Amino acid sequence: MVDIEKNGEFVKVEQKFTSWRDLLKPVTEKDFKPGFYHYPILKRDAEQLGIPYRDWDPLEPDWKLPEGWKETFLNKFKELLEKNRQFKLFMDICVRCGACADKCHYYIGTGDPKNMPVARAELLRSIYRRYFTKVGKIFGEWAGARELTEDVIKELYYYLYQCSLCRRCSAFCPYGIDTADIVWRGREMLQSIGTVQRFSYISIAACARTGNHLGLLPGGVAGALQSVAEDVYDITGIEIEVPINKKGADILFVTPSADYFATPHWYVCMGYLMLFHELEERYGFSYTWSTYASEGGNFGTFASYELAQKLSHKIYEEAERLGVKWILGGECGHMWRDKHQFMATMNPPPKTLEDPVSPITGTYFENAAEAKIVHIAEFVADLIEHKKINLDKSRNDHWKVTFHDSCNPARGMGLYEEPRYVIKNVCNYFYEMPEHSIREKTYCCGSGGGLLADEVMELRMRGGMPRAMALKHVHKRYGVNYLCTICAIDKAAFPTLFEFWKLPVEVGGMMELVGNALIMSDEEQERELDLRGNPLKKNEE
Amino acid sequence: MPVLEVKGKKLTLDEDGFLQDWEEWDEEVAEALAKDTRFSPQPIELTEDHWVLIRYLREYFLKYGVAPPVRMLVKHMKKTLGKEKGTLEYIYKLFPQGPAKDACRIAGLPKPTGCV
Numbered sequence: 001m002v003d004i005e006k007n008g009e010f011v012k013v014e015q016k017f018t019s020w021r022d023l024l025k026p027v028t029e030k031d032f033k034p035g036f037y038h039y040p041i042l043k044r045d046a047e048q049l050g051i052p053y054r055d056w057d058p059l060e061p062d063w064k065l066p067e068g069w070k071e072t073f074l075n076k077f078k079e080l081l082e083k084n085r086q087f088k089l090f091m092d093i094c095v096r097c098g099a100c101a102d103k104c105h106y107y108i109g110t111g112d113p114k115n116m117p118v119a120r121a122e123l124l125r126s127i128y129r130r131y132f133t134k135v136g137k138i139f140g141e142w143a144g145a146r147e148l149t150e151d152v153i154k155e156l157y158y159y160l161y162q163c164s165l166c167r168r169c170s171a172f173c174p175y176g177i178d179t180a181d182i183v184w185r186g187r188e189m190l191q192s193i194g195t196v197q198r199f200s201y202i203s204i205a206a207c208a209r210t211g212n213h214l215g216l217l218p219g220g221v222a223g224a225l226q227s228v229a230e231d232v233y234d235i236t237g238i239e240i241e242v243p244i245n246k247k248g249a250d251i252l253f254v255t256p257s258a259d260y261f262a263t264p265h266w267y268v269c270m271g272y273l274m275l276f277h278e279l280e281e282r283y284g285f286s287y288t289w290s291t292y293a294s295e296g297g298n299f300g301t302f303a304s305y306e307l308a309q310k311l312s313h314k315i316y317e318e319a320e321r322l323g324v325k326w327i328l329g330g331e332c333g334h335m336w337r338d339k340h341q342f343m344a345t346m347n348p349p350p351k352t353l354e355d356p357v358s359p360i361t362g363t364y365f366e367n368a369a370e371a372k373i374v375h376i377a378e379f380v381a382d383l384i385e386h387k388k389i390n391l392d393k394s395r396n397d398h399w400k401v402t403f404h405d406s407c408n409p410a411r412g413m414g415l416y417e418e419p420r421y422v423i424k425n426v427c428n429y430f431y432e433m434p435e436h437s438i439r440e441k442t443y444c445c446g447s448g449g450g451l452l453a454d455e456v457m458e459l460r461m462r463g464g465m466p467r468a469m470a471l472k473h474v475h476k477r478y479g480v481n482y483l484c485t486i487c488a489i490d491k492a493a494f495p496t497l498f499e500f501w502k503l504p505v506e507v508g509g510m511m512e513l514v515g516n517a518l519i520m521s522d523e524e525q526e527r528e529l530d531l532r533g534n535p536l537k538k539n540e541e
Numbered sequence: 542m543p544v545l546e547v548k549g550k551k552l553t554l555d556e557d558g559f560l561q562d563w564e565e566w567d568e569e570v571a572e573a574l575a576k577d578t579r580f581s582p583q584p585i586e587l588t589e590d591h592w593v594l595i596r597y598l599r600e601y602f603l604k605y606g607v608a609p610p611v612r613m614l615v616k617h618m619k620k621t622l623g624k625e626k627g628t629l630e631y632i633y634k635l636f637p638q639g640p641a642k643d644a645c646r647i648a649g650l651p652k653p654t655g656c657v
Contacts, residue, residue, distance in 0.1 A: 039556055179649035202654040210606065220605030227613050258656035261610045265656075297656060332656075452656065454557065454642075488656035 007478050015481055016113050020096075023119060024126055024146045026155035027295055029059050035458025038109075038161050040198035040305075043207040047196075049307065052194035058157065063150060069193045070191075074131055076192040078187050081132065087185050091128045094121060100169035100179070104445050107164055109462030116177045117169035123156055124186050149370035153195060159215050160186045161197050164406035165302065165449035171440050181447075188304040200299040200450035207311050211292045212257035215300060218291035221514070224260040225289060228269045232277075235270075235531060236523050240277045242289060243263070245322070249288035250359055254296040254373075256488035264508045265491050267531040268331055271515030275380070278389060279518050283360045287328065288337025293318035296329050297488065298338040302479045309346040312338055319351035326351075327373040331509045333487030335449060336375065337412030344371040361386040375409065377418040377486060380514060384425045390519040395530065396427040397481035397537045399506075402511070404467065404494075405442035406487030419486055419510050426517035431478040437470035445485075447493035461495065461500045466508060468501040475505055482506050484513060547573045554561040554580075559646050561610050563602070566649030571595060574647045581638055585647065590637050608653050609643050 015528045017023045037058050046053035066072070081088045099116040102108065107115040114120070122144070129136030129145035136145030144150065157372075165180035174177075190196055196252045206215030216224065222244050229240045243249060253276070259269040279285035300308035319327055329339060353372040356365040363382045368374045383389050403423055410414040416439045424430050437443050446464030474480040485491060485504050494507040516530050530536055542561075547570050551559045557579030560566055564606045575585040585591070597617050601609040609617075611629070619627020634641035641652050 199654065206654070214608045214657070217604075220601075220607065223605070224610050224613065227610065227616065230616075231612065256656050261653070261655070262657035263611050265610050267611070432599055494657050532555045 014115075016277050020144060021141060023114070023122060023501040024141060024144070026149070026151040027114065027158060028151045028154045028449050029266075032058060033458075034496060036162065038199065038453060040368060040456055041194065041196050041198050041201045042113040043096065043203045043354050044195060044513045049201065049208065050198065050207045051191055051201075052104050054194060055508040057321050058154075058529075063154065063195065065150060067197070069153075072192050073148065073153075076173060076189045078132070078190060081128075081146070081322070084181075084185065086178065086181060088517045090121070090182050091132075092126055093175050094118065094125065094177055095175075096421065097174065099172050099174060100177075103169045103172045105166070105168070105446060105466045106161075106164075106459070106463045108460070109446070109465045110162075115162060117163075117173075120159055120163055121177070121182045122352060123152075123159055124182060124189075127152065140343055153190070153193070156186060157195050158189060160190065161450065161456075163449060164407075164444045164463065166193055166444035167409070167411045167440065168444065171411060179214045179533060180437070183449075184301070187302070191304050196303070199453035200302045203299045204303060204307050204311065207295050207299065208307075210294075211230055211314060212295035213297060214261055216261070216292075216294070220287075221257070221260070221291045221294045222488075225269075225273075228260055228266060229273055229331050231531075232273055234269050235529055236274070236520060236527065237525060238274075238277065238522055240519060242273060243287060244289045245291055246288035247322050247417060248324060249286045250325050250390050251285075251287040252293065252324040252327045253289055253313075253330065254293050254315055254327060254374075256297045256332045256335065258297075258492065259330060262488075262492060263323070263381065264495075264506070264512070264532075265488055267455050267512040267515070268274060268491075268509035269511075270531050271509070271511030271513075271518075272330065272376075274518055275389070275511070275514045277382075278518060279360060281521055283388070285359060288322060288324070290318045290322065294340075296332045298334045299450065301334055301342065305346070308338060308342060313347045315343070315373075316347050316350050316507060317355075320352050323352065325354045326356040326368075328379060329373050330375060330376050331486040331488065331511060333406040333408045334412075335408070336415070339371055339373045339399045340413040343373070358382055360388050373412070375415060377402060377409075377415060377422055380420045380510075381418040384422060389427055391517040392519050393426055393517055395516045395527065395536055396513050397429070398530070398534065399427060399513070400429040400431065400478060400480045401484050402430070402471065402480045402484045403425045403438070404445075404471075404483055404490060406483040406485055406490055407442060407448060409486055410442050411440055415486075419484075422510055423484060423513060426513045429478075431474050431480055433470040433474050437466065443467040443470065445487075445490045446497065448487075448489050452489055457496075461497060464493065464497040465501070466536065468497055468503060471505060472501070473505055475503055480505060482508060484508060484510055486510050543579065545570075545573055545577060551646075557642075557646075560649045563649045563651065566599075567581070570649060571647050574649070580646065581643060583637070585636065585643065587647075590622060591647075593633065594618065594635065594640075594644055595648045598619065598644060598650055599623070608641070608650050610624055611640055614640055618647050638649075 203213035
């Protein structure tokens, strides 16, 4: 036999946790790594949202937990088990088969065993066993149960905020255990004792106060949309008057506030305005933006049921006030899990809304009949299928495009074909990334679920690695230079990620490509620039 | 929390060097924030072009509660300083860590938070 230690390269792999019992020992502030833990919630946001506040530092040994924290936490646990039968089921049903273990992009990127989805769920299961099952109460650690201590709270805080709620693991779980649901419930328990991150709560508070995550006041929303319209004018020579808070419009349009704030989201917003203007000119399409329901996204779905409900409620309220028939939603990620699965049960839709029917094609959107909200990709795909808009694909010839399925539209509502159908109709060059990284197996951008904060940059760059590598493959092989995505967090996260992984690929949205290709009936001169101001490739005739 | 001393007054910053209370801001505070190398690799010498941007940020923030969209910032620069300086590259030249991390910090604004 060859002595491996003497001959050849030898890598010694040390198991970090040699048994399940080792996994029960909590990771505390002594082991927290910079770039992996979040800043705590701000006082003004906690006060506004009624969350217990104290001044504490995650790196200090004393977290100053509020008096009676253990009881509060366990009461919340009990309440959530009683209210959510799926949560109780997920606590009981796991057989630790390990199918999920290597499916998590954070586990792949960090190599930390506690980032295996099963281990993440075990953080809560171990407490569940100790306090809510007989076996755990009697046999304790031998049954995989553990006491709830301050150290356990620290561990929960560290690892529950290292999950982006993307649910890739759930797609592989033979039982369909929804880790996002477990993490969401866990964060809800942490919220009851005020031990929550800062990032998403800034936006939740801003959204509750002003109607959008950024905290833009109505004049700001209107001014930003006006500014987007000016950019459309510069490219097309068409003056667009943006309908805002228009009572009696047929459709209310909601989209992430980032679409009229950040770049490259901005170009997508130009695409919306161009399409809606064209439909208005040709078919008398009537729609409106709202400065109150000025956010499609819902960061409440990263925090707790009550906060999610609070934020999604305003959309229905505004739809009723404006007297619209139904709602159209823009390019957003987690918004679509919220709108598709939660919104209509959290807040019953107002009676004034009708089942969505496209005013142009007459298509009945059966899948959206319950929540009364249609995805822009479905809406546009339907227009294209019925040949209601004219497109010039060659205007996107400078882009070699690939499509990143954003986690929630993909796994949360099954939106795979519609965006691809649209992209293939507006672009000549389209290439898929490897099969295991798209559709229901899509990899997260690494920054979703409340993780878009700068302080967790290393975690984000590691978590985004699988997606970056899949992109690298098509970039090298086909020369892909444009990643199309239908999520605002993606659009914010990817440019940083690709810079880090040295990938010269631009990031944009589906509606930007549609805007480029759209032939507008009142456009007089030939278009020379794309929506970013790049010169278009001239047709070789 | 880090502290910044200006004219004998102690101002509280957050972990990333942003002023906790935007009302404490004045031009001298801006100068001190620009020179604070704890949060930027090099001190920033504020020129008139810097001030054009900072003043616009402040005015917009006081009206609408948040920093302006990046594209509006670029357009404002173009309008005020001409075509050559009205680019994102020039803004990065003035504020190497970008409009959110450097410009907002020096203007005493909170960093825009959301899907941005």
